[in-house]
Amino acid sequence: MPTQPPLPARLQSVQRQHIEHVFQLGEGLDVPQLPAQATIRRSWLRCLNEYQLDPTRPRPTRVVPQQTLIEHRESVDELLHVARAGVDQLYQQIAQLGYVLLLTDHRGITVEFRGDPNQDQQLRKAGLYLGADWDERFAGTCAVGTCLHDRQAIICHRQEHFDASHISLTCTAAPIADPQGNVMAVLDISALQSPTQHESQNFSLSLVTLYARMIEDAYFLQRYRDCLMVRLDTSREFVHVNGRGLIAIEENGQVIAANAVGRDLIAEHQRRWPPWSPHHTPMLGELFECEIADVLSINSATDEQLRAFRARVDNTIYFISLLEPRRPRPAQQAQSLPSSLPGALARLGADDPAMRKVQKLAERLRNEASVNVLISGETGTGKEVVARALHDSGNRSKGPFIAVNCAAIPEALIESELFGYEPGAFTGGRSKGMRGLIPQAHGGTLFLDEIGDMPLALQTRLLRVLAEREVMPLGANTPVKVDIRVITATHRNIDAMIEQGEFREDLYYRLNGAQLRLPALRERADKLYVIRQVFNDVVNERGGSHSPRLRADAISALLAYAWPGNIRQLKNALAFALATSESDEITVHDLPEQCLSQRITRQAPSLPAGTGSDTDHTLLEMLKEHYWNISAVARALGVSRPTVYRQMQRQGIVPPNWQG
Numbered sequence: 001m002p003t004q005p006p007l008p009a010r011l012q013s014v015q016r017q018h019i020e021h022v023f024q025l026g027e028g029l030d031v032p033q034l035p036a037q038a039t040i041r042r043s044w045l046r047c048l049n050e051y052q053l054d055p056t057r058p059r060p061t062r063v064v065p066q067q068t069l070i071e072h073r074e075s076v077d078e079l080l081h082v083a084r085a086g087v088d089q090l091y092q093q094i095a096q097l098g099y100v101l102l103l104t105d106h107r108g109i110t111v112e113f114r115g116d117p118n119q120d121q122q123l124r125k126a127g128l129y130l131g132a133d134w135d136e137r138f139a140g141t142c143a144v145g146t147c148l149h150d151r152q153a154i155i156c157h158r159q160e161h162f163d164a165s166h167i168s169l170t171c172t173a174a175p176i177a178d179p180q181g182n183v184m185a186v187l188d189i190s191a192l193q194s195p196t197q198h199e200s201q202n203f204s205l206s207l208v209t210l211y212a213r214m215i216e217d218a219y220f221l222q223r224y225r226d227c228l229m230v231r232l233d234t235s236r237e238f239v240h241v242n243g244r245g246l247i248a249i250e251e252n253g254q255v256i257a258a259n260a261v262g263r264d265l266i267a268e269h270q271r272r273w274p275p276w277s278p279h280h281t282p283m284l285g286e287l288f289e290c291e292i293a294d295v296l297s298i299n300s301a302t303d304e305q306l307r308a309f310r311a312r313v314d315n316t317i318y319f320i321s322l323l324e325p326r327r328p329r330p331a332q333q334a335q336s337l338p339s340s341l342p343g344a345l346a347r348l349g350a351d352d353p354a355m356r357k358v359q360k361l362a363e364r365l366r367n368e369a370s371v372n373v374l375i376s377g378e379t380g381t382g383k384e385v386v387a388r389a390l391h392d393s394g395n396r397s398k399g400p401f402i403a404v405n406c407a408a409i410p411e412a413l414i415e416s417e418l419f420g421y422e423p424g425a426f427t428g429g430r431s432k433g434m435r436g437l438i439p440q441a442h443g444g445t446l447f448l449d450e451i452g453d454m455p456l457a458l459q460t461r462l463l464r465v466l467a468e469r470e471v472m473p474l475g476a477n478t479p480v481k482v483d484i485r486v487i488t489a490t491h492r493n494i495d496a497m498i499e500q501g502e503f504r505e506d507l508y509y510r511l512n513g514a515q516l517r518l519p520a521l522r523e524r525a526d527k528l529y530v531i532r533q534v535f536n537d538v539v540n541e542r543g544g545s546h547s548p549r550l551r552a553d554a555i556s557a558l559l560a561y562a563w564p565g566n567i568r569q570l571k572n573a574l575a576f577a578l579a580t581s582e583s584d585e586i587t588v589h590d591l592p593e594q595c596l597s598q599r600i601t602r603q604a605p606s607l608p609a610g611t612g613s614d615t616d617h618t619l620l621e622m623l624k625e626h627y628w629n630i631s632a633v634a635r636a637l638g639v640s641r642p643t644v645y646r647q648m649q650r651q652g653i654v655p656p657n658w659q660g
Contacts, residue, residue, distance in 0.1 A: 015058075015164040022048070022055040022162065036198075039150055040160045043141040046149070047162045051137045058165035061127035062138055064109055066628060066655055069131040072109045073629050079176070079185055079215075080112060080632070081556065082222050086215045087112055087187075093207070094189055100128050102188040104144050108135035111185075113627075119192070126169060128190050130627050139163060143171035144186045151175055151183055153209045155201045158194070170194035172204040174212035179220050179248075179257040187212045213260065217246060220259045221323075222552075224248040227256060229323040230284070230295060239306050239319045253284040253292035269313050287312060288320070298322040342366070342393035348386060350529035354519040358386065365514055366394035372466070372511050374451075375489040377518030380568030383489035384449060386516060391445040396485055399444025404437050407450035415458055421474035438471050441484045451511065452492035452503065463507045486511065521566040531558050531574075534567060538574045548578065553588040560636060588634075593643055619644075620653055628655045 021033050025041060026048045035041055047053040064072070073080065083103060091101045091114040100115035100123060113130040115123050123129050127139070136145030140162030147154050153174035159167045173188040187208055194200060221229075228251060231243035238244075245261035258266060269287055285292060288309040299305050299322050306321045345362050349355030365371055373390065375383045384403055391401045409417050420436025438446060448454070454462065465471055466486065470479040488511045497503035524530060535550055550558075554577070563569055577590040619633075626632040634644045648654075 014167065018159050018164045018167050019055045021159070035160050037154075037160065039146060039152075039154060040141060040156065043136065043146045043149070044162055046136070047140045051140075053140050053162065055162065055164060058163050059138065059140075061125065061129075062133040063124075063127075063129065063131040064133060066131075069109070069111070069627075070629060070631075072105050072107070073111045074631050076105050076111055076185060077631050078222075078552065079219055081552075082219045083112070083176075083185070083215045086211050086218065087114060090187075090189070090207070090211045094204075097191070098193065099189045099191045099204075102128065102132075102134075102144065102186075102190065104134060104148075104186045104188065106148065106182075106184050106186075108139075108144050108148055108186070109133055122192055126166070126192060128169075128192070134188075140166075142166065143173035143190070144188050147173040147175055147186050147188075148183060153205060153212070155198065155205050157198045157201055158196065160198075168193060170201055170204075172201055172208050174205075174209045176212050176216045176219075177260060179223060179259070181260075181263055185215075187215065217259050220246055220248075220257070224257060226325045228296075228325060230320050231323060232262075232318045232320045234316060234318060236306070236308075236319045239321050243319075243321065245318070247284065247287075249284050249295075251292075251296070253295070255281040255284060255287075257281075265311065265313065272313055288318065290320075295320065295322060299324070344389040344392040347533065348382075348389055349524070350526035352519065352524045352526040354517070355524065355526065358516045358518060361514065361516060362386065362390050363393070366390055369394075369396065369485040371513040372486045372488070373514050373516060374512040375487065375516045375518065377489075377491060378520050378566055379491045380566030381518040381520060382567045383491075383518060384447065385567075386518065387445070387447045387449075387487045387489065390487060391447075391485075394485075396444050400441055401445050401447065402437050402441040403447040403449060405449045407453035411455050414455065415461070416474055418458070419461070419471050419473050420480075422476045433473070433475075436471060436473060438465060438484065439473075439480055439482055442482050443484075445485045445487060448486065448488045450490060450492075451488040452490040452494055452497060456502070456504065459504045459507050463504065463510060466507075466510050521563045521570065527559055528555065530567065531555065531570065534571050535574050538571060538578060542575075542578060548581070548584045548586055551585050551587045554586050554591060557588045557591060557634075619647055619651065623648075623653065623655070 017033075021031070022044055024031055025034055025044050035044070048055075053059075080103075087101060087103055094101065095114070095116065098116075100119075101113070102110045103112035104110050110130055110132045113128075115128060127134070133139065134142055134144035136142065136149050139145055141156060142161055142163075143154055143156040146156060154172070156169075156171045156173075158170055161167050161169060161171075169190055169192065171188055171190040173186050175183045176185040176187060178184045189204055189208055227248040229246060229248045231239060232245035232247070233239045233243040245265065246259040247262040248256040248258070250256060255266065265287060266282065269282060283292075284290065284295060288311055290307075290309040294307065294309075298307050298320070306319050308317050308319050310316070311318055341359055341363055345359050345366070348359055348362075362373075365373060373387075375386055377383055387403070388401055391397060404418065406414065416434070416436070418436050418438050420434050420439055423430075423433040465482070468479075469483070470481050472479045494503055494508055494512075498505045498508060521527060521530060531550070539548060558570070558573075565572075573592050574586075576592045577586045581587075581590040622633050622636060623630075626636065630644050637644070
C-alpha cells in the first residue's frame with residue numbers, strides 16, 4: 001500500500017481527539033464532546049462491538065472493481081432509469097453550494113454520482129465517487145451506511161463519522177423504498193467542507209428527504225403504470241399536482257400496493273383492527289367510507305375529477321383522484337379518446353402540439369369537399385393514415401377511398417391508370433377497357449400520394465380534371481363527370497420544384513387549399529402513444545387470442561431511437577419483434593438489431609475529417625459519459641446490451657479497470 005502523505009498537525013490533533021471520543025463511548029463514559037444523536041451513538045457502538053472496526057486505523061476508500069460496479073448498477077437498472085431526472089434536478093440546486101450527490105443501492109455501493117470535475121481527485125480520495133462502498137460494516141458510521149441500517153433519513157456531520165479520515169465531511173442521506181417498504185437505495189448529498197454547526201445541515205435533510213420521496217413515488221407510478229391507482233391528500237388543492245398518497249388497486253377495490261403514505265394508512269388500519277394479518281392487503285372500502293363504484297366513476301361523474309372520502313381509521317377527510325392505467329383496457333379504448341374529435345381523427349395523436357394542430361384543422365375541413373388538402377411530411381410519417389382519417393370522419397365516409405401512389409406507377413402507365421381507357425385504345429390494353437382510378441373515386445375521396453413525382457404532362461391533365469370535374473378516358477369521345485374530394489401528399493419541397501420548373505405552380509395552388517404538416521416521429525411529444533397504437537395495430541393484424549405486451553426495456557429503446565423511417569419503420573420493427581419473439585413479452589432483445597444498432601453508428605459531426613472512426617468516437621464518448629455502464633449506454637442508444645458489447649469488441653474498446 002502506498003505511503004500516505006503526512007497530515008497537517010492540526011488535523012492530526014483533531015483526529016486523535018475524535019478517536020479518544022470513540023473509545024470513551026465504548027467504555028461507557030458520557031462526556032460533552034460525544035455525539036448528541038442517539039442514532040450516531042448506537043452506530044459507533046455497532047462499529048466497535050459488532051463490526052470490530054479499529055478507530056486508530058482509518059480505512060482507505062474502498063471502490064469496487066468495474067465489473068462489480070456494473071453488476072450493482074444493473075441490479076437497480078429500472079430504478080436508475082426513473083431516478084435520473086430527480087438526481088439531476090437535485091444536483092442543480094446543490095452544486096453551487098459545494099455539494100456532491102450520491103445514489104447508492106441497498107448494499108451501500110454508489111451507483112450514480114454527480115460532482116464537480118474540478119474536485120475529482122479530492123472527491124475520489126474522500127470516497128465521494130462512483131463505485132465507493134459506504135456500507136456501515138466497512139466505512140463505519142456515515143450517512144449512507146447508518147441510513148441503510150436504521151431505515152431513516154439522517155445527518156452525519158463532521159465528527160459524527162466513526163472513521164477519523166471522514167471527520168471533515170458532512171453527509172445527509174434518505175432511504176428510497178420499494179412498494180413493499182424495503183429499502184432499495186439511498187440518496188445522499190455530501191460536502192468536503194462545511195460549517196461546524198450541526199444545524200447548518202437541517203435544510204439539506206429536508207431537501208434530500210423530499211427528493212427521495214419524489215423518486216420513490218416516480219418509481220411506484222412506473223411500476224404500477226398498468227394498474228388503476230388512487231392519489232390522495234388531505235388538501236383538495238394539492239391532490240392532482242402533488243397528492244402524497246398513492247394506492248394501486250384492482251377493479252374490485254382490492255389494494256395491490258401503496259407508497260409510503262398509503263402504507264402508513266394501511267398499517268394504522270391493521271393496528272386498529274388486529275384480525276387482519278400484517279401481510280393482508282385490504283379492500284379500498286375498508287380504508288375509506290366509500291363504494292368502489294364511487295371511486296371508479298370519479299373522472300366521468302365529477303367536474304373536478306376528485307371526491308372526498310372519510311378514512312375509517314381516524315375520520316380524516318381525504319380527497320381522492322383516480323389515475324387510469326397508461327395502457328387502456330380494450331373496454332376503455334373508446335372512452336379515452338378526446339371527446340371533441342371524431343374517433344378517426346382522435347386516434348392520430350395524443351398530446352403532441354403539432355399533431356393537435358393537424359387534428360383540429362382536419363376536424364374543420366372534414367366536410368369541406370371543395371377545399372383540396374395537401375399533406376406534407378417526411379416519408380413514413382403517416383400521410384395516408386391522416387388522409388383516410390379525414391375521409392372516414394367526413395360526410396363522404398360511405399363513399400370510396402381510392403389511394404394512388406404516383407411514385408409507384410410507371411410513367412408510361414400512370415395516365416391510363418388514373419383516367420382509364422376505352423376498348424382498343426392501345427395495344428396491350430384490356431379488351432373491355434378499364435375504369436380509371438379517378439372515376440372509381442366518384443362520390444368519395446381520391447388520395448394522390450407522392451404528388452411531387454407526377455410527370456409534368458400529366459399535371460396539366462390533372463389540373464383540367466380539378467377545374468372541370470370531368471375525366472376523358474383514353475380513346476373516349478365523351479368526358480365522364482366525377483364528384484371527388486382530392487387529398488394529396490408529398491415529402492418533397494414543392495416550392496423548390498416550382499422554381500426549377502418541375503411542378504406546375506397553378507396546380508400547386510389548386511391542390512393546396514389547406515395544408516396539414518405532419519411532424520417526424522422523432523419530434524413528437526406523444527411518441528409513447530404512437531408506439532402503443534402501432535403495436536396494437538400490428539397485434540390486431542396478426543390475429544390470435546393472446547395479447548402480448550411491450551416490456552419497459554423495449555419501450556425505452558423504442559423511445560430512444562431516432563426513427564429515420566418514421567412510423568412506417570416503427571411498424572416494421574414491431575412486426576419483426578412479434579414474429580420472432582418466443583414469448584408473450586416483447587423485450588429489447590426482440591427488436592431488430594439492424595434498425596436499432598444504427599444509433600451506435602450515427603455520425604459525430606464535431607469530429608474533423610481524418611481523425612479516425614466517427615463510430616468509435618461516439619461509442620467511446622458515450623461509454624465514458626455513462627461511467628462504462630453498458631446498460632445505460634444501451635438504453636441511451638436504443639439497442640440491446642449484447643449489441644454494445646459486440647460493437648466494443650469490433651472497435652477494440654476495453655473498459656478501464658477501476659480498482660480504486
